[in-house]
Amino acid sequence: MTDERRGELSRGQWLLVRVAPVLIRLLSATWRVRVLNDGGWVAHRARGDVYVFAFWHGQMLPLIRQHAGEGVAILISEHRDGELIAQIIERFGLRTVRGSTSRGAARALVSMVRTLEGGIPIGVTPDGPRGPAHSFAPGTLVAAQRAGAPVVAVGVAASRAWRLKSWDAFLIPKPFARVVIAYSDPTPVAANDARDAAQQAERFRALMHDTEARAQTYGRTADVR
Numbered sequence: 001m002t003d004e005r006r007g008e009l010s011r012g013q014w015l016l017v018r019v020a021p022v023l024i025r026l027l028s029a030t031w032r033v034r035v036l037n038d039g040g041w042v043a044h045r046a047r048g049d050v051y052v053f054a055f056w057h058g059q060m061l062p063l064i065r066q067h068a069g070e071g072v073a074i075l076i077s078e079h080r081d082g083e084l085i086a087q088i089i090e091r092f093g094l095r096t097v098r099g100s101t102s103r104g105a106a107r108a109l110v111s112m113v114r115t116l117e118g119g120i121p122i123g124v125t126p127d128g129p130r131g132p133a134h135s136f137a138p139g140t141l142v143a144a145q146r147a148g149a150p151v152v153a154v155g156v157a158a159s160r161a162w163r164l165k166s167w168d169a170f171l172i173p174k175p176f177a178r179v180v181i182a183y184s185d186p187t188p189v190a191a192n193d194a195r196d197a198a199q200q201a202e203r204f205r206a207l208m209h210d211t212e213a214r215a216q217t218y219g220r221t222a223d224v225r
Contacts, residue, residue, distance in 0.1 A: 155212030
């Protein structure tokens with residue numbers, strides 16, 4: 001990490017960058033993780049094809065751990081809190097792309113398209129960085145359409161978890177929780193241009209809700225087995 005990037009953080013934030021990855025690894029080692037329907041995107045990865053993971057901002061933590069070391073590029077906002085998150089994420093072997101699908105979207109869009117065209121899959125929180133929770137900023141779809149990459153919706157459920165009092169109700173599964181991670185089939189953005197792609201935001205928002213519901217349903221069923 002460069003001294004310049006370190007200087008963007010307060011002393012407390014810098015200490016958190018050092019400590020948080022250790023705590024996350026210790027906590028996540030106790031989780032019982034079940035993955036649903038990951039065959040589609042795994043096949044894409046095996047062929048060297050790119051894809052866009054779309055997940056809610058509040059469900060980021062289990063996914064960072066699940067995809068550690070895969071080199072996926074996560075879109076992170078450019079404000080100071082974003083720098084904190086970026087530096088933590090990078091310690092899990094993930095890349096970062098700086099920008100936002102809602103603020104400074106043009107610059108973020110260019111970065112996402114270049115990343116995908118460079119052969120690197122990306123992960124995006126369509127409701128980040130400031131919400132409203134479970135809204136769907138269309139920049140995700142525009143980038144996917146321009147790069148010809150399908151979208152994979154991701155939903156997370158946990159049998160026991162803490163929820164932060166933040167706009168996204170950030171999810172932290174408790175020790176020994178059952179964590180279910182569900183993926184949709186890779187879904188192309190069938191559009192001729194950026195405008196058509198943006199108009200599909202509600203359809204993909206529904207896809208994300210359906211995928212999250214699948215994770216929650218499986219989690220409830222598993223609890224009674």
